[in-house]
Amino acid sequence: MDTVYWVSLLVGGFFVLLSIFGGGDADADVDTDFDVDADMDVDLDGDADVDADVHADLGAGPGFIDLFTLRALFLFAAFFGLTGVLLSWIDTGEPVTAILAFLLGAVIGLGGNYIIKRIGYAHVSSTITSIDLKGRTGTVIIPFDGADRGKISLVSKGQRLQLVARAFEGVEETFAPGDDVVVVRIDGRVAEVVKPS
Numbered sequence: 721m722d723t724v725y726w727v728s729l730l731v732g733g734f735f736v737l738l739s740i741f742g743g744g745d746a747d748a749d750v751d752t753d754f755d756v757d758a759d760m761d762v763d764l765d766g767d768a769d770v771d772a773d774v775h776a777d778l779g780a781g782p783g784f785i786d787l788f789t790l791r792a793l794f795l796f797a798a799f800f801g802l803t804g805v806l807l808s809w810i811d812t813g814e815p816v817t818a819i820l821a822f823l824l825g826a827v828i829g830l831g832g833n834y835i836i837k838r839i840g841y842a843h844v845s846s847t848i849t850s851i852d853l854k855g856r857t858g859t860v861i862i863p864f865d866g867a868d869r870g871k872i873s874l875v876s877k878g879q880r881l882q883l884v885a886r887a888f889e890g891v892e893e894t895f896a897p898g899d900d901v902v903v904v905r906i907d908g909r910v911a912e913v914v915k916p917s
Contacts, residue, residue, distance in 0.1 A: 721814060725804030725821065732797025739791070792833035800825030850906035852876050857916065858883070858901050865894040872901055872911060885911040 804821035812820070856874045864870030864886060872885040887893060888904045891914055895901060901913035 721804070721818065722808055725801045725808060727801070728797040728825075729801025729805055732794045732799070732801055735794040736798045739794070789833055791836065792829045794829075795832045796825040796829030798825075799828040848876050848879065848881070853881075853883075853903050853906055853911065856903045858885075858903065858911075858913070860885075860895045860897050860899045860901060863894070863896050866892055869910065870895060872903075872913065874903070883911045884909060885913050888912040888914045 800821045803824045804817055807817040807820060853874070853876055856876055858872040858874030860870060861873050861882065862871040866887060869884055869886045871882055873880060873882050875881070883903075885895075885901070885903075887895065889912070893915060895913070895915070900916055902916050903911045903913055905912050
C-alpha cells in the first residue's frame, strides 16, 4: 500500500504545485464535463492481484457536482498520498492509515476546491456585474432544458466566462451544445437565457 501512497503523493503533488507555481496569467477552467476511464492492476507482495475498472461521468452542473473537478481530484490524490506516507512512517497500521488518508484527502480535496471556486467567483463578481452580462450572447457548453441547469460560455469585458444557466421563466426549449443564447437576467449566480429571435 506504500506504493499507492507514494504514487498518489507524487502525481497529485506535481499537479497541485504546477497549478500554484506554473502558468502565470493562464486561466484554465477544467470543471466542465469529463469522463474518466481507468484500468488498474496492482500486485501486492506477489500473491494478491486487484483488478479495478473505474468509470466516472461527472458533469459540472450546479451545486454539489461542481465540487468534483480535476482540481479536487489532484488535491485529493496529493493529500491522500501525503497522509498515507506520513502515517506509514509512524507505523499506524494499515486499515487505520488507509481510512485516515482517504478521509483527509476527501476533506481537503473537496473543501479546497470549494474555497478556490468561491474566491474565483468573488474575483469575477468584483469586476463584472450582472448588468454587464444582460443582453450578452453566449454559447451553450452543457445542454439543458426547462428548469434544468447547464452551462454557457460568453465574453464580457474581454474575459471569457463560463456561467451556470437555465431557460428564462416560461421558456420550454431545449438548449443543445453550440446553440447561441442571450442572457435575459442573472438570478443569483445563474444566467437565465433565451434563444435569439
